[in-house]
Amino acid sequence: MMAVLNSDPSHPSTQPPGDPSPPAPLASNPFHDNDGGASEASYTSDNSDIELQHQSATDNVAPLFGRRGRIAPGSQVGLDAAELIYLAGDTSQVLPVYVTIHRIRRLVIAAIDDPYTLDQLQTPRMDNLMVRPLVEKLYNPDNLSVVYCLLANRVQFQRSATDESLYVAVNNSRAALCELLATRVLRRFHQDHPDRPGLLLLANILVSGFDPFDAAPDPLRRYRRSLQWPYQDRGGHERKLTALELAILSESKFLIGSVACQRIVNAVYRGQVVYTPLSFVDILPDHYKYHPVSLYEPRRASILNHRRLIVPRLRNLLELVHFAILLGLYVLTMTHRNDFYSSGGSPFGGWEAAFVIYTTGWVLEQFAALVEHGWEVHAQNLWSFLDLTFTFIFGVYGIVRFAELWFYPEADYAIPILCVAAPVLLTRIAFNLMPDNIVFIALHAMMRDFTRLTFIAIWCFTGFLLGLLWLMRTGAPPDPSDVAAGVVTPQSSIDDRPGWATIGKWLLWIWFGLDGTGIERTADFHTILGPALAVTFAFLGNTLFLTILVAMLTNTFSKIISNAQAEIYFRRAVLTFQGVKSDSIFAYPPPFNLLALAVMLPLKMVVGPAMFHHINVAAIKVINFPVLLMIALYERRRVWAKSATPSAGGDDDSKWFFGLNPYADIHALFRAEPPQEVLDMLEKMDGIVDEELEDMEMMGLRRGSRGMGDGLGRVSTELELGRPMEFDGTGGFGGMHRRRKHSAGSAV
Numbered sequence: 001m002m003a004v005l006n007s008d009p010s011h012p013s014t015q016p017p018g019d020p021s022p023p024a025p026l027a028s029n030p031f032h033d034n035d036g037g038a039s040e041a042s043y044t045s046d047n048s049d050i051e052l053q054h055q056s057a058t059d060n061v062a063p064l065f066g067r068r069g070r071i072a073p074g075s076q077v078g079l080d081a082a083e084l085i086y087l088a089g090d091t092s093q094v095l096p097v098y099v100t101i102h103r104i105r106r107l108v109i110a111a112i113d114d115p116y117t118l119d120q121l122q123t124p125r126m127d128n129l130m131v132r133p134l135v136e137k138l139y140n141p142d143n144l145s146v147v148y149c150l151l152a153n154r155v156q157f158q159r160s161a162t163d164e165s166l167y168v169a170v171n172n173s174r175a176a177l178c179e180l181l182a183t184r185v186l187r188r189f190h191q192d193h194p195d196r197p198g199l200l201l202l203a204n205i206l207v208s209g210f211d212p213f214d215a216a217p218d219p220l221r222r223y224r225r226s227l228q229w230p231y232q233d234r235g236g237h238e239r240k241l242t243a244l245e246l247a248i249l250s251e252s253k254f255l256i257g258s259v260a261c262q263r264i265v266n267a268v269y270r271g272q273v274v275y276t277p278l279s280f281v282d283i284l285p286d287h288y289k290y291h292p293v294s295l296y297e298p299r300r301a302s303i304l305n306h307r308r309l310i311v312p313r314l315r316n317l318l319e320l321v322h323f324a325i326l327l328g329l330y331v332l333t334m335t336h337r338n339d340f341y342s343s344g345g346s347p348f349g350g351w352e353a354a355f356v357i358y359t360t361g362w363v364l365e366q367f368a369a370l371v372e373h374g375w376e377v378h379a380q381n382l383w384s385f386l387d388l389t390f391t392f393i394f395g396v397y398g399i400v401r402f403a404e405l406w407f408y409p410e411a412d413y414a415i416p417i418l419c420v421a422a423p424v425l426l427t428r429i430a431f432n433l434m435p436d437n438i439v440f441i442a443l444h445a446m447m448r449d450f451t452r453l454t455f456i457a458i459w460c461f462t463g464f465l466l467g468l469l470w471l472m473r474t475g476a477p478p479d480p481s482d483v484a485a486g487v488v489t490p491q492s493s494i495d496d497r498p499g500w501a502t503i504g505k506w507l508l509w510i511w512f513g514l515d516g517t518g519i520e521r522t523a524d525f526h527t528i529l530g531p532a533l534a535v536t537f538a539f540l541g542n543t544l545f546l547t548i549l550v551a552m553l554t555n556t557f558s559k560i561i562s563n564a565q566a567e568i569y570f571r572r573a574v575l576t577f578q579g580v581k582s583d584s585i586f587a588y589p590p591p592f593n594l595l596a597l598a599v600m601l602p603l604k605m606v607v608g609p610a611m612f613h614h615i616n617v618a619a620i621k622v623i624n625f626p627v628l629l630m631i632a633l634y635e636r637r638r639v640w641a642k643s644a645t646p647s648a649g650g651d652d653d654s655k656w657f658f659g660l661n662p663y664a665d666i667h668a669l670f671r672a673e674p675p676q677e678v679l680d681m682l683e684k685m686d687g688i689v690d691e692e693l694e695d696m697e698m699m700g701l702r703r704g705s706r707g708m709g710d711g712l713g714r715v716s717t718e719l720e721l722g723r724p725m726e727f728d729g730t731g732g733f734g735g736m737h738r739r740r741k742h743s744a745g746s747a748v
Contacts, residue, residue: 094142096215100149107134108153108174108181115169118176118254131177135184141192144201147182148210151246151255154178158250175250182243183255190260196295199263203273203293206247206264207580209240240278244577248377248570257569265569269576271311271635272296279372279582283364284601286584288613298635304628306620309587312579314631320432322590326362327425329355334422337415348405356398361590363391364597368585369578380574382444383431385451386424393421435575441567442560446553453552457545461507464537468503471533472525497524510534511541587620 095103111130120126138146154175161171186205193201213220244264247255255261267273275293291307301308308314333355366387370378378384401414431440498506498521506518519538522530560567581587588596600619604612621628674682682688 094140097145097149097210097212098214098216100143100145101152101212104138104146104149104153104178104181105156107137108157108177112170112174112177114173116173116176118180121173121177121180131180131184134177134181135188138181139185139188141189144205144208145210146185147205148241148243148246150178150182150185151243151250151252152212152241154182154252155246155250179250179252179255182247182252183258183261186255186260187258190263199267199273200293200295202260202264203267203275206244206261207242207268207273207275207277208293209242209278211240242278244573245373245377248380248574248577251380251570253563253566253570256573257566261573262569265573265576268580269312269572271308271313274307274311275580277310277580277582280374281371282583282585283368283371284583284585284596284604284616286613286616288609301632303632304621304625305632306587306617306624306628308628308631308635309620309624310579310581312576315579315581315586316435316575318589318627322362322365323429323432326355326359326590327429329358330418330421330425334415334419356401357591357594359394359590361592361594363394364593365586365590366391368583369581372581372583373578377574377578380571381578382435382440382571383428385444385447386428386431390421390424390428393417393424397421435571436568438561438564438568441564441571442557445560446556449552449556450549453545453549457541460540461511461537464533465500465504465507467533468507468522468525468530469500471522471530472497472503474526506534507537507541510538513542584616584620588623592623 111134116126121131138150140146157171157175157178161168161175164171186202189202189205190198192198244261246252247261256265264273272295273293274291274296276289276291309318329351332351333349336349336351372378397414397417400417404411404414434440503518506515506521509515510518519531519534522534524530584600585593585596596619600612600616603615607615
């Protein structure tokens with residue numbers, strides 16, 4: 001094959017009229033030190049992925065961009081009016097990102113002025129009248145920023161739906177149209193480039209960074225960005241976002257569940273596609289080298305490749321090991337919590353010290369993950385609320401424990417606080433072990449709704465608590481006969497009135513329907529108003545709130561179950577996107593990240609970027625030497641070195657379990673490709689070649705994504721591909737035989 005050329009897709013091709021300057025050359029791969037194994041020369045595939053094996057050896061890898069004039073990366077030069085008019089007159093030109101975003105916004109606003117759902121937009125009538133013309137207008141093989149621009153408009157329309165109450169339905173429809181168009185455009189790229197170079201092309205579309213102010217007018221760019229958060233220097237890659245990040249931010253589950261997007265998500269998850277991610281804030285930044293989107297070449301990579309630590313599949317496994325160590329230290333700490341009392345030794349035991357140090361490093365890692373992409377993306381993680389809860393518990397424990405050791409070492413207030421973390425930690429390990437389980441996915445969504453509704457309930461609960469507390473302090477009016485007789489209420493009876501804790505306990509019991517003591521005792525506060533407040537609280541809390549809560553959680557669960565596969569794909573994309581880390585602090589496992597923060601961060605201010613990069617990489621390789629060596633051996637001998645044709649008995653990873661499966665013969669039959677003589681015989685019998693079978697599978701996937709009928713979906717697909725169709729007279733579309741005209745020299 002030819003060399004795979006990597007370039008920055010965030011600056012599309014533009015060339016003003018009359019500019020005789022030659023086009024700028026494409027950027028070469030900066031992986032010159034062989035620390036990432038990106039494909040730069042000829043590539044020899046040794047991957048076991050079936051999708052990447054059946055391809056001709058004569059396939060050439062086309063450059064990702066047409067050879068037109070380019071805006072130099074990092075230049076951020078705005079276009080004047082004459083250049084914009086020139087670009088608008090030539091529909092084959094690639095518009096800048098800034099212009100494309102506003103063009104898409106104008107087209108979508110003009111196309112949608114009534115509320116539609118995503119299912120309605122996929123009907124054949126809407127597909128022919130609106131969706132397909134827009135796809136044909138927006139799709140450009142040389143413009144990789146269209147999907148990003150569509151998702152950027154989707155985010156803006158969703159934000160407008162929350163700000164403009166009068167146009168909520170219309171803006172939601174426009175956001176749905178943007179997602180549908182992005183899915184169709186991405187599918188067009190996938191159909192036009194189904195081979196291995198197409199994998200690199202799709203990866204550049206989804207995980208390469210784009211600047212929304214690319215080629216924007218200079219005054220507008222300077223004014224808008226002066227109001228934003230200060231950014232870290234990344235060598236021209238500042239303030240960029242990826243299309244996959246926008247898809248996660250806007251919850252574009254239809255796009256993420258598409259075949260093209262899942263192809264990239266799986267490739268990034270396995271580490272087949274490598275790149276330098278873009279983040280919001282890095283605690284320990286090391287941006288001396290920027291690695292563009294590339295295909296990983298394990299044979300050309302070094303043995304101790306530190307960049308494999310940010311491969312999502314390996315990263316998730318390492319994070320699971322880190323959390324398992326934390327859980328083990330927690331169990332040992334709680335098991336030996338009373339040892340220092342019986343032995344008379346130090347009040348701060350060895351297990352507790354190890355737990356505190358390791359957990360502090362783990363909390364630092366979670367904080368770095370939070371600030372890397374912001375809370376909106378981090379909150380999409382299934383166990384984000386569990387991590388936040390445990391961090392809060394550990395923080396309270398640390399403050400109380402420090403106060404104990406400083407003022408009163410014999411006190412025992414901190415350890416009971418730490419006991420509360422047990423249900424959080426055990427639940428979190430279950431989320432880690434089964435991240436694709438639909439029950440945990442539904443539980444995450446229901447916990448979010450439950451927390452929101454509980455906050456409103458606590459707000460109302462506080463109002464009733466204050467009302468009863470103040471009513472009690474005013475006291476019940478004295479009896480007129482006692483006043484006439486001169487009887488005075490003794491001070492002891494006033495002091496015996498219940499406090500706020502007792503009143504809160506009564507309200508809590510009324511809330512859950514456990515006891516009605518509070519309703520009887522509130523008559524002591526006021527004969528009429530006290531019981532009235534208590535009964536009103538019982539109706540609102542025990543009846544209305546619980547009814548609303550059950551209805552809301554049932555609705556949330558039913559929505560997730562009805563679209564379970566899309567939810568699983570979405571959570572897998574979130575795990576993949578968050579698994580590719582940009583901050584160097586993630587390369588140091590806890591508690592070494594604390595040492596790196598104390599040593600490497602001050603060192604960065606003293607030495608230059610190149611020297612700091614070499615020192616940082618050397619330290620990472622020394623600390624992670626066993627892990628990096630195991631990763632290298634595993635990938636070379638188990639993952640990447642498998643034969644292109646699997647044996648009839650299956651691969652080595654699963655052959656040991658075949659004996660325990662009573663249906664092992666069925667699985668083994670379909671895990672191996674039939675011999676060529678069998679395929680030739682079947683082709684002569686039925687007249688169906690392998691290419692037609694692949695097209696049939698692709699058409700089935702398209703029909704599933706469109707939601708159309710079998711016959712209509714097949715006809716529309718055939719018309720799209722421009723293939724001749726021939727009916728055999730059996731009726732309907734089930735008796736249809738397709739004939740492909742082959743070129744000279746090809747097998748019929």
